[in-house]
Amino acid sequence: MKQPDRRLMLAIAAVGLALAAWLVVSGALVWSTLAPDERETVGAVLGPRIALLGMSWLAALAGVAYGMHRLYLRYASAPVRLLEATRVLLAASEAHQLTPQGSTELRALAGSINELAGQRDRLREDMAEQIALASRNVQQEKNRLAALMAELTQSVVVCNLDGRILLYNSRARLQFRALSQAPTLADGAELMGIGRSIYAVFDRQLVAHALETIHQRLRRGAASPSAQFVTATRSGQLIRVQMAPVRDPATGAGPDAGISGFVLMLDNVTQSFEEATVRDQLLHGLTEGSRSSLANMQAAVDMLGYADLEPEMRERFLRVVREEVSAMSMRITDLVQRSTQGLKTRWPLEEMLGTDFVTAAQRQIESHCQRGVAVEGADASLWLKVESFTLLQVLTYLASRLVDEFDVKFLQLRLQQVGQRAQLDLIWSGQVMSTETVMAWEMDPMRFGTQSTPLTVRDVVERHGGEMWFERERVRHQAFFRFLLPLASKQEQLEASQIMQNESRPEYYDFDLFQVSEQASALDDQLLSSLSFTVFDTETTGLSPSQGDEIIQIGAARIVNGRLLRQESFEQLVDPGRLISAASIPIHGITQDMVTGQPTIAEVLPAFHAFAQDTVLVAHNAAFDMKFLQLQEARTGVAFHQPVLDTLLLSAVVHPSQESHRLEAIAGRFNITVLGRHTALGDAMVTAEVLLRLLPLLQGMGIHTLRQAREAAQETYYARLKY
Structure with missing residues (x-):
C-alpha cells in the first residue's frame, strides 16, 4: 500500500471546491435575473432534483480527479521515480540501466541517462583493468x-x-x-x-x-x-x-x-595438562609406595641377618620381602603400561582421510616396487589418526621384501573399520611364509635400497598404539599383513572434514579494522559506515506472535566494515513446542518432522544473542521479527537492547514514490539475485545485500549517523505498522 500524495489530494480538493463555487455563483447570477414567478417555477422544478445536481458535481469531480491523477503520474510522479532510479543508478557498483517511463521527453531523458551510465560503466571497466594490473603483486x-x-x-x-x-x-x-x-x-x-x-x-x-x-x-x-x-x-x-x-x-x-x-x-592444552597430572599422580604413587615397600624390606633383611633367627620367623620375614617385591613389581608394571600409552598418544599423529592414505600408499608401492597394487573396499568416510610418513615407509618396506624375496607379482590394499579401530591389510598371493620370517621382518631396521632408518615395523606400530600380525586365507590362497590403527575421534573427523570442504583461501580477514577504535559515544552518534550489523530473519509457525505463534528458524549474517561476511552466518531450526500452521508450510518449506527434536528457543536465543552482540540489528519489516523476540524475554531471560534498523522503512526513506517496498521489489530495483527466499538465512542474505545498497543512498541524502537513519525511518508512512 502506497501513501497517497498530499499534493495531489489537495489539488483535487481545490478543483472540487472551485467547481462547487462555480455552480453556486452561476446559479446565483441566473437566479438574480429571474422574475418572482419564474423563481417559484424554477424552485419547484429544481428543488426535488437538487441531489441529482450534487451527483453530477461528484461525477464531474471524479472525472477531473482521474484526469489529474493520470497527469500527475505522467508529469509529476514519473520525474520523481526517474530521480529515485537515477540515484540507484549512481550508487550501483555494477552495470545498471533505467526503464524509460512517462512522457516522451522523460523517456528521452532516461535514454540519455542510460547512455551516460554506459559511458561511466565503460570507464569503470577500464579503470578496473588498470587497478587489476597495478595490484597484481599485492x-x-x-x-x-x-x-x-x-x-x-x-x-x-x-x-x-x-x-x-x-x-x-x-x-x-x-x-x-x-x-x-x-x-x-x-x-x-x-x-x-x-x-x-x-x-x-x-x-x-x-x-x-x-x-x-x-x-x-x-x-x-x-x-x-x-x-x-x-x-x-x-x-x-x-x-x-x-x-x-x-x-x-x-x-x-x-x-x-x-x-x-x-x-x-x-x-x-587441556588434554596434555590432564595427562601431565595423571603422570604426576603415577610418579607420586610409585614414590610413596616404593618408600614404604623399601622400608619394610630393609627391616625384614636386617632381621634375616641374625643367625639365631627361628625358622618360623625367618619364613615370615621372607614372605614380607616377597610380598613387597611383588607389590613394587606391579606398581612399576602399571606405571610402564600407562606411561607407554602416554608416549603413544604424544606421538605427533594427524587426521587423514583413509582413502587418501590408501591412494598414497598405492602410488608409493607401485613406484618403488614396480608392481601393480589394487585397492579393495576402502571406506570413503573413514578418518585415520596416523603419522603418514612412517606408516607409508612400513608398507613400502614390507612390499619390497615380498617382491625381492618371494617374487610377489601382485599386491592389494584393503581398509575398513572394525569396532573402534581401522583395519588395514596388505594382501598378496604366492609362496607360504614362516612365522620366524615375519618376526625377523618386524624386528629388523627398515631399509630401502641404499637408504635405511633405525625404525622397525614394530616401532611404528607401537607408536601408533596399534597391532600388526601375519595371517593366511587358505580358501582364497592369499596371505596378508594386518594392521589395527587408531581412528580419528568424532570431533576430529568433523573438524578435518570441514577443513577439507572449506575453500583453501577463505575471506577470514579485514585489515581495514586496524583503523577502527572504540568510541566513547553511543551507537546512535556513530557513522553508519563504521557500524557492524547483524542482519537476521525468522520463520514462524504463523503470522500472529501475540496469539501463540512461535519461531521455528533463525538465520543471520554479519556486515562488518561495509562487507557482507557470508561465511560467518547463523542458521538454526527451533522446536516450537506446537504444531506448524498448514498454511505456512508451503511458504517456508519447514515441516513438523524437521523441527521435532531440535533445540528449543530457550537454548537458541542465548547463542543468537551472543552472535549479535555489539552490533546493530537489521531486518526487513523488523517489527514482526522483533515482536517474536520480545515475547520470549520473560521465558528465556534474553533481551535484545541493540538499536534496530528496518530495510522496509529505509527503502521508504530513499524511494518514497515507489509503489512497493516488499523485499522482492527492492531487490529487483537494486538488481539483486534472490536465492533461498522464505528461508531464514536466505532472506537475511538478501536483506543484507539490500542494506549495503541503501547505505550510500542514505548518505547522499545527508543521513550519515544511526540516529539520523532511525529518525528518518520513523517519519515514514510504514512506521505505523504494529504487531
Missing part, C-alpha cells in the same frame, strides 16, 4: 598469506588494539567452536567472527597485561618481543596463548615503534 602476496593461514595447523587470530578480530584461520574457527558453551547450536558461531571482540573468550586484563609486557620488551630493544600466558575459558578449557605484536609501519622499527595490533597463537 594480490599475489595476499593469496600467499591466505594460503599460509589456511594450511597452518595452529590456531592464529589477529586483532587490533581494541581486541576486534580482523583475521583468523580455519583452525581458530574450529577451536573457538569447541570453546563455545553451545557448540551444537548454529555451528557454534557466536564467538568467532571478523569485528568480534576477543574479550568474549579471554579476560581483558589478561590480554592488557600481555600487551604491557610486550611494550616493556620493545623499550628494552628486544628484536622479536612476545608474551605467553595460560588461561581457562568459560567453557572450562585450558588455552596456552602466545602473543606477538603487529608493528605500526608509520612509527618506524626502533625501540619506540608503535603497535597497531597483536597476533594470538592458540593451543588447547
